[in-house]
Amino acid sequence: MTVRLRFSPSPTGYFHVGSGRTALYNWLEARRRGGTFILRIEDTDTERNRPEWVDGIQSAMRWLGLDWDEGPFFQSQRLSLYQEAAAHLVSHQAAYYCDCTQEVVRERTKANATPGYDGHCRERGLGPGPGRALRFRVPDEGSTTVVDVIRGMPTFDHATIEDFVVVRSNGSPLFVLANVVDDIDMGVTHVLRAEEHLPTTPKYVLLHRALAPGHELPVFAHVPVLVDERRQKLSKRKHKVALEDYREQGVLPEAMRNYLALLGWAPGGNREILSLDELVAEFRLEDVNSSPAFFDERKLLHFNGEYIRALPVDDFVARSQPFLDDGPWAKEDFSPAAFRDLAPLVQERVKTLGEVPEMVDFVFLPEPPLDAKAWDKRVVRGLAARDVLEDAIGEYALCSWDAQVLHDVTAAVGERHGLGLAKAQFPIRVAVTGRDVGPPLFESLAVLGRQRTLERLRAALARLGE
């Protein structure tokens, strides 16, 4: 039998990393088993849905490389299906109408030991109508066991499950109903979703049995939630966890994908960096952990650095382009050739593509950006800084313009003033690039050119003299 998995987000906020991982796991399991991956948008709560979030879901998934075989389906366009299901429940006495308002229920059950709806309308024989919600009649006795590949078999006593609402009093279906109806209709074989859904799963099972008696239940897999440093569930409200933010920051989708895959799952052996093909081949739902994982941005960034460094230089250049386009320099001052020369040196120094512009901005800006602290420390208070600058100007004016030559010449300059190269290069670096960190200096000078280098050296001297 071919497996069918679905990812069914609701468009109630931007797409966050936790959703990304759930989508990825669904996709991985579907691909590995040669099954079908379905995208279904659960937008039954019209109050909270927004079309831009729907676009966000799809673009985030495309960015991660998670292509779907069917869909996107929209529950808002499948309402008649849910109505039919509701009618079926009513005609089979599996559900009943209720006109209790939330306030009334709360008031009435306040004193009860078990909170929740008390079954007040069970025997009242109410028909449909305005202000009347449809409730599922949960058996009083017995229990429901959920078979979950990563959690075992949690069991829930029916006594602890209230008669839950499946259709709102305004006629719209609730998540729990639409979800089950669609899974049955779409032949979903594996329900892989976040752990927070585990407590409502017995309702899913009860509904499934009532709606499709004899049909096999899907296999459940509740993956642990992602948490913050305080071990609280990552939420859209409180945390900066939108996939989009990482994308804009210059995180590579393959790095994000790899990192996400490892949050709750590990391949055999001491490996961490895995290609998509390896992920597909080795991922196993059964091996997913059951405890919550902390989304560690530092490790993500480490992965990203690994992926950036592994890129062929031309790819690195191409993928840096969008970030270069937003650089702080005038567009016409950017030189692809100059960037290409520095690219290999930049590539091994950044953790995100967003850091690329500041590594090379001194080349494309008319004046070097000024890092006041670096200027003060390495030029104003730097050892023999003035002498080094003056001496360097003299040498640089005459030597041939080549990184190796510049290196040797500068080493000689340093020696004359009792400094090693490491110290001697500082005033020059700050004068020319504005900072005391950056790509190797002599290669940078080679790209900048003799004239601009000398100008900046002289400007620094002038500034020092003030």
Add this chain to the structure above:
RNA sequence: GCCCCCAUCGUCUAGUGGCCUAGGACACCACCCUUUCAAGGUGGCGGCACGGGUUCGAAUCCCGUUGGGGGUGCCA
């Protein structure tokens, strides 16, 4: 409160009764390399929550405790 889930270094994890003196990675520290910063190399710090069982033997199995989390909506 009630229901459910979870528990190995700070973090992500390997581990499925002997191979564990508990392995790897991130982070951190030191050293090496070195024109800065990175990268790389070497080393270090650091963990089986606790208490009972079961067993010749337990990180691994069982029970309890504690701690953490999720749910408890006419949200998903």
